[in-house]
Structure formats: structure tokens, C-alpha cells
Amino acid sequence: MADEMTLLDAFKQTKFQVVGHGPRNVQVLKDALADTDGDLESDMYGKGKVIEDFQNKMAAYLGMEEAIFFPSGTMAQQIALRIWCDQTEIYKVAYHPLCHLEIHEQDGLKRLHNIQPVLLAEEDRIIELEDVLNVQEDISCLLLELPQREIGGQLPDYATLEAISQHCREHGIKLHLDGARLFEVLPYYGTTAEEICRLFDSVYVSLYKGIGGVAGAILAGNPDFIAESVIWKRRYGGDLISLYPYIIADDWYLSKRLDKMGQYYKDARELAEYYNRCSGISTVPSVPVSNMFHVQVELPKDEFERILLEMYENTGIGLTGSIREISDVRCYFEVSIGDQYEKVPKEALGKAFDFLGSRMLAVQ
Amino acid sequence: MADEMTLLDAFKQTKFQVVGHGPRNVQVLKDALADTDGDLESDMYGKGKVIEDFQNKMAAYLGMEEAIFFPSGTMAQQIALRIWCDQTEIYKVAYHPLCHLEIHEQDGLKRLHNIQPVLLAEEDRIIELEDVLNVQEDISCLLLELPQREIGGQLPDYATLEAISQHCREHGIKLHLDGARLFEVLPYYGTTAEEICRLFDSVYVSLYKGIGGVAGAILAGNPDFIAESVIWKRRYGGDLISLYPYIIADDWYLSKRLDKMGQYYKDARELAEYYNRCSGISTVPSVPVSNMFHVQVELPKDEFERILLEMYENTGIGLTGSIREISDVRCYFEVSIGDQYEKVPKEALGKAFDFLGSRMLAVQ
Numbered sequence: 001m002a003d004e005m006t007l008l009d010a011f012k013q014t015k016f017q018v019v020g021h022g023p024r025n026v027q028v029l030k031d032a033l034a035d036t037d038g039d040l041e042s043d044m045y046g047k048g049k050v051i052e053d054f055q056n057k058m059a060a061y062l063g064m065e066e067a068i069f070f071p072s073g074t075m076a077q078q079i080a081l082r083i084w085c086d087q088t089e090i091y092k093v094a095y096h097p098l099c100h101l102e103i104h105e106q107d108g109l110k111r112l113h114n115i116q117p118v119l120l121a122e123e124d125r126i127i128e129l130e131d132v133l134n135v136q137e138d139i140s141c142l143l144l145e146l147p148q149r150e151i152g153g154q155l156p157d158y159a160t161l162e163a164i165s166q167h168c169r170e171h172g173i174k175l176h177l178d179g180a181r182l183f184e185v186l187p188y189y190g191t192t193a194e195e196i197c198r199l200f201d202s203v204y205v206s207l208y209k210g211i212g213g214v215a216g217a218i219l220a221g222n223p224d225f226i227a228e229s230v231i232w233k234r235r236y237g238g239d240l241i242s243l244y245p246y247i248i249a250d251d252w253y254l255s256k257r258l259d260k261m262g263q264y265y266k267d268a269r270e271l272a273e274y275y276n277r278c279s280g281i282s283t284v285p286s287v288p289v290s291n292m293f294h295v296q297v298e299l300p301k302d303e304f305e306r307i308l309l310e311m312y313e314n315t316g317i318g319l320t321g322s323i324r325e326i327s328d329v330r331c332y333f334e335v336s337i338g339d340q341y342e343k344v345p346k347e348a349l350g351k352a353f354d355f356l357g358s359r360m361l362a363v364q
Numbered sequence: 365m366a367d368e369m370t371l372l373d374a375f376k377q378t379k380f381q382v383v384g385h386g387p388r389n390v391q392v393l394k395d396a397l398a399d400t401d402g403d404l405e406s407d408m409y410g411k412g413k414v415i416e417d418f419q420n421k422m423a424a425y426l427g428m429e430e431a432i433f434f435p436s437g438t439m440a441q442q443i444a445l446r447i448w449c450d451q452t453e454i455y456k457v458a459y460h461p462l463c464h465l466e467i468h469e470q471d472g473l474k475r476l477h478n479i480q481p482v483l484l485a486e487e488d489r490i491i492e493l494e495d496v497l498n499v500q501e502d503i504s505c506l507l508l509e510l511p512q513r514e515i516g517g518q519l520p521d522y523a524t525l526e527a528i529s530q531h532c533r534e535h536g537i538k539l540h541l542d543g544a545r546l547f548e549v550l551p552y553y554g555t556t557a558e559e560i561c562r563l564f565d566s567v568y569v570s571l572y573k574g575i576g577g578v579a580g581a582i583l584a585g586n587p588d589f590i591a592e593s594v595i596w597k598r599r600y601g602g603d604l605i606s607l608y609p610y611i612i613a614d615d616w617y618l619s620k621r622l623d624k625m626g627q628y629y630k631d632a633r634e635l636a637e638y639y640n641r642c643s644g645i646s647t648v649p650s651v652p653v654s655n656m657f658h659v660q661v662e663l664p665k666d667e668f669e670r671i672l673l674e675m676y677e678n679t680g681i682g683l684t685g686s687i688r689e690i691s692d693v694r695c696y697f698e699v700s701i702g703d704q705y706e707k708v709p710k711e712a713l714g715k716a717f718d719f720l721g722s723r724m725l726a727v728q
Contacts, residue, residue, distance in 0.1 A: 041387065071435055111599055215606045234470045237436040242388065242579045246609070
């Protein structure tokens with residue numbers, strides 16, 4: 001922990017950081033509010049112009065009938081799955097072993113709803129059509145995460161999505177999109193959000209990943225589904241008297257960054273190439289399909305951290321603030337490209353990777 | 365609905381409103397943020413200086429060992445009751461028939477936790493010691509709401525609280541405080557928050573009622589209870605990446621308004637006297653014990669609304685934006701005193717009530 005704080009501090013002190021949108025601080029909210037009239041009335045428990053306008057805008061963007069703003073994706077997705085389970089009276093849902101609901105939510109789905117997961121595919125690969133065809137149990141719903149974050153943001157191809165969608169429709173299985181990073185994968189697919197979402201019965205998108213808002217999520221679906229979601233949002237205590245601080249900020253950053261997803265994707269591929277040229281370092285996927293990827297390093301975490309600390313101090317370029325252990329001899333970290341990458345001078349970036357590459361060679 | 369909008373619009377257009385802190389608009393947040401350094405880092409999923417400092421401050425103020433910030437009281441209280449049920453393995457809790465959990469949360473407690481309520485006292489009166497002594501079933505927890513909002517904000521006396529607390533401790537029943545309006549009742553009790561909270565095992569306070577923050581709540585208790593609460597907050601999707609928009613605003617308004625609760629209480633008693641002088645109008649309680657009370661009117665809702673609309677137009681004084689029907693011939697509304705009351709010129713207020721009184725006499 002002390003080591004990680006040191007790396008994080010060193011990262012923050014570098015002149016240029018290659019990842020993210022910049023510091024998550026109060027200025028992020030202040031900037032968004034500066035353009036907003038102080039007389040704009042708060043939403044009130046899910047009602048009011050500020051929340052309804054944004055929900056309508058997002059429904060239209062996603063090509064779904066209706067949308068509802070949630071304080072968090074955790075809440076939105078558990079509720080989506082519960083509604084589909086209630087509708088089918090089957091309390092089993094299928095998802096990837098590294099699904100957010102399985103590893104980051106303290107088993108909320110199981111403890112609050114008694115919904116049991118059926119895990120599809122191995123941890124290190126995405127769900128393919130065959131995995132879905134081979135499900136032996138009755139399930140109410142299949143959740144697909146695009147991209148699969150915990151394995152570096154991997155994606156099935158569009159034809160696979162279509163085939164899975166068709167199979168689910170033919171077999172009465174609801175298909176839910178964990179689109180925490182949906183905006184970020186559209187350049188790879190070369191489609192609109194609508195062309196992805198129409199394959200799904202319900203869609204969640206996050207507003208603080210690639211968009212870089214303050215917090216919040218959108219859940220979209222048909223009117224009956226959304227009406228049920230509103231009730232569950234109240235049951236969860238997610239129907240806050242005022243959600244406008246998030247909505248205003250999220251809407252503002254959406255307007256700034258939605259058109260930049262193609263650039264982030266291009267930047268991610270470029271940055272991955274820099275990494276893959278270093279001995280003992282490789283990216284997953286080897287060619288990114290969104291603004292994110294993982295970097296795997298054939299060194300113990302502590303040893304690689306020492307190299308990074310040296311590199312940050314010598315080059316002023318910060319690559320990451322946090323490294324995670326894979327084993328005694330391997331470690332990895334996640335990369336998400338945002339507004340910061342384009343500010344890094346290419347020459348300085350090249351020199352930084354020359355430095356990293358030479359250090360990696362020296363320790364192999 | 366159309367009628368209510370008309371009354372609400374007319375109320376908003378009056379020169380002076382006797383209730384509330386003023387419009388709930390974006391300026392409320394902007395004012396609070398203006399004093400905050402933009403470089404202050406966001407909290408991150410419940411960690412960080414901004415959230416930890418505020419939690420520590422609130423724990424100290426309430427005299428509880430630890431405190432945790434929640435996006436909503438609905439979430440905080442369901443979780444508190446669940447923890448006490450798990451600890452005692454008894455999935456029944458006792459509370460008032462008009463408890464927030466019973467009437468405003470779409471049965472979240474029952475649907476998410478399968479916890480059954482035991483309703484104490486009749487709807488139109490508060491829970492007394494005898495009600496607690498007479499509980500025939502095993503319960504894990506008793507929830508007391510101070511003040512009991514849905515009946516005008518009534519309160520038991522302090523000796524009753526002590527006796528109920530002692531009984532609960534002797535019988536292994538956890539005592540939870542729904543202190544949505546705890547700050548607001550301290551002037552009546554003439555005690556510190558600590559002197560109330562020490563009678564309870566867990567305490568919830570709201571930060572957007574009398575304090576007038578943007579949203580948010582505090583749940584306080586012992587370290588084991590809070591450690592469990594943190595896990596459940598994650599399960600609910602309440603562990604947002606950033607809660608600072610609420611925390612900063614709530615803290616700012618707390619600093620502005622905590623010391624004004626005595627004034628609000630005095631103002632409420634004064635305003636209640638104005639109402640009680642009008643024929644066919646009475647307050648519940650007849651003498652307020654906090655900043656709030658109910659106003660009951662012996663007229664059909666529509667008829668009383670017409671009188672108010674006339675009064676607002678003639679006097680420029682707004683009393684309420686919303687009336688609720690009790691029966692075909694009776695209606696009521698809730699009054700909460702805030703910063704607005706002191707801005708109303710006393711002479712204009714007197715004339716407005718003269719107008720109301722004469723109209724009420726005319727229709728009796």
C-alpha cells in the first residue's frame with residue numbers, strides 16, 4: 001500500500017500523463033456548472049426538466065424507447081437483471097466470470113435478489129456464440145459486457161453479437177448490455193450506438209468512464225421495463241431528491257467527449273505499439289479495440305514499480321499510478337486513454353519509451 | 365395535478381414565502397462550491413479526504429463512534445435494519461405505521477430483504493413506552509422517527525426516549541433513530557445531538573431537510589456496524605465514485621444553518637399561532653416542537669386552494685405550494701420553516717393572515 005501510494009504520487013507529479021482526462025477534482029464539476037444558469041430548478045425525486053431532458057436525449061441517442069438516470073451502474077444493472085428474472089420467473093442469469101456484478105459488488109445480486117449467476121467462458125477470454133449455445137440451464141437473461149473490461153477491453157465481432165441476439169430472441173432469453181464503455185467501442189465497430197443497442201433488450205451505459213463525468217449511469221429499455229426500473233430505483237434509495245449535480249456534469253462532458261472516442265481509440269492503438277516494442281511487456285489485446293487495454297509485464301510488481309519511478313523522474317512522463325500483481329514474477333496495469341494523451345509531446349513520449357525499453361532489456 | 369401546478373406556480377410567484385430555504389435550484393450548489401478549491405480531489409468509492417473528514421466530523425457531532433455518508437436515507441435505513449436483523453437473526457422490525465420505510469419506499473425493505481414490519485401505535489399518534497412494552501413478537505430492532513413527520517412532526521418527551529432505550533437494551537432489541545429531522549428537534553429537547561444519539565444503537569440523519577443541502581445522509585454506529593454498512597452500501601450501488609458534490613454542499617449548509625435551528629423552532633411556533641387564530645384552521649401539533657407542523661383545514665381541498673390563490677395575489681405572501689386531501693371536506697399541508705420566514709415583513713404577514721382569516725370566516 002505504501003509502495004502504491006508512492007507510485008501514485010510520483011505519477012501525479014509527472015509533467016505529462018498518458019492516460020485519463022486529468023485529475024478527478026472539484027474543478028471538474030465547477031467547469032461543467034459554469035455554463036449552467038443558477039436559476040435552473042433541481043430535479044425532484046426523478047421528476048423535472050433537467051433529468052427528463054437528459055433521459056430523453058440518451059434514449060434517442062441509444063435508439064431505445066425510454067431511459068432513466070441512475071446514480072450508479074451497480075444499482076442500474078442489478079435492477080435490470082431483477083426485472084428480467086421477475087418477468088420470466090427464472091432467477092438465473094448468465095454472464096462472464098469477471099463481470100462487474102460477480103467481482104465488484106460484494107455479491108449484491110445474490111444477497112439482495114437471490115439471483116444465481118451462470119458463468120460463461122473462461123476468465124481470460126470473451127463470451128462467444130458457442131458458450132451461449134451450450135448453456136444447459138434455464139436462464140432469464142444473458143449479460144454481455146462490451147468491451148470486457150477485466151481482460152483489457154476485448155470485444156466479439158458484430159456478427160457474433162447479432163448471432164447471440166438472434167439466439168436469445170428465439171429462446172426467450174433477455175439480452176442485457178453492460179455498456180459501461182459502450183461509447184468507447186463504437187469507433188471499432190464502425191456503427192452507431194443504436195446499431196449495437198437494437199440487439200439488446202436493456203442497455204446500461206456509464207457516464208464517467210470515457211465520458212469523464214462526475215458519476216451516474218443510464219439504463220434504457222422499453223416503457224414497461226423502465227416503469228419497473230423507476231419503482232426499483234425508489235426501493236434501492238437511488239431516487240435522490242436531486243441528481244442534477246451528476247446530470248449537468250455528465251451532459252456537459254458528453255457534449256465535449258462523445259466525438260473524441262475515435263481519437264482515443266487511435267491513440268490507444270498507438271500507445272499499445274510503444275508498449276509492445278518493449279522487451280518483457282505486452283498489451284492485451286495486442287491491438288486495442290477501444291480506448292483501453294491492459295499492459296502485462298514479465299517482472300515482479302515491486303521491481304517494475306522501481307523502474308517506473310525512475311522513468312517518471314527522468315522523463316517527466318507518467319504511464320500509470322497503480323500496478324497489480326498477477327504472480328510473483330508478473331504484474332499488469334490498466335490503460336484508459338482520455339484527453340491527456342494528446343497533450344504529451346510525441347518526442348518526449350518516444351524518449352520515455354526508449355528509457356523504459358532499455359531498462360526492461362537490462363533486467364531480462 | 366393541473367390545480368396543484370397552479371397553486372405551486374402562484375406560490376413561487378409570491379413576493380415572500382413563509383416556508384423553506386428558497387428555490388431548490390443549481391445556484392444552491394454553485395454557492396456552496398464557490399468557497400471550495402477546485403484542486404480538492406474527489407472522493408473515490410468512499411475513500412479520500414473530502415468524505416472521510418466529513419464522516420469524522422459527523423460522528424463527533426452525533427457522539428457516535430463512526431459515521432458513513434450515504435447518497436440517501438432510504439438506502440441508509442434499510443441497510444441499518446438489515447444489519448440488525450442479520451445480527452439477531454430475527455427478520456422483524458418495529459416502527460410507526462407512517463414510517464418512511466412503510467409508505468415512501470415501494471416496500472424496499474420487504475422486497476430486498478424480506479424483513480417484516482411490526483407496526484406500533486395508531487397512525488395519528490406517536491409511539492409511547494407502552495406500545496413498546498406490549499410488543500408480542502420477537503423483533504430485532506425498533507425504529508423511532510424524531511420527529512414523526514407524517515403527523516406534523518410530533519415528539520415523545522426525553523424521559524420516554526430514555527425509558528424505551530433502557531427497555532430495548534434490557535431485551536436485546538436494537539434501537540435505531542430515524543433522525544431525518546434530528547437537528548430540528550434539538551431546541552425543543554434542549555439537548556445536544558449526542559444526548560439523543562447515545563440512547564440509540566444506530567442513527568440516521570438527513571442533510572437536505574432543515575440543513576437544506578443538495579442530497580445525502582449520514583448513518584452512524586459502532587465500528588462493526590459501520591464496517592457492515594460499507595459492504596451493504598457497495599451492494600446497493602450507493603458507493604459512488606464521487607459523492608463530493610453532495611458532501612461539499614451539505615457541509616457548507618450545515619455550517620450556515622445548524623445554529624439557526626432554534627430560530628426556525630421559534631418561527632414555527634409563531635407561524636402556528638397565526639394559523640390557529642383562523643376559523644376552521646388548526647395546526648398539528650397545536651404548538652410545534654420543531655421547525656415543522658401540519659396545517660389542517662375544514663374545507664374541501666379545491667375550495668381552500670381558491671382562497672389561497674386569492675390570498676397570494678392580494679397579499680404577495682405565499683403559505684404553501686401544495687395541499688393534500690384528507691376527505692371530501694378536509695385538507696392539510698405541511699409547513700417547514702427555513703431561511704425564508706425571517707425575510708417576511710411582520711406587518712405584511714399579519715395582513716395576509718387577516719385576509720385568510722376573513723375568507724375562512726366567510727365560508728364557514
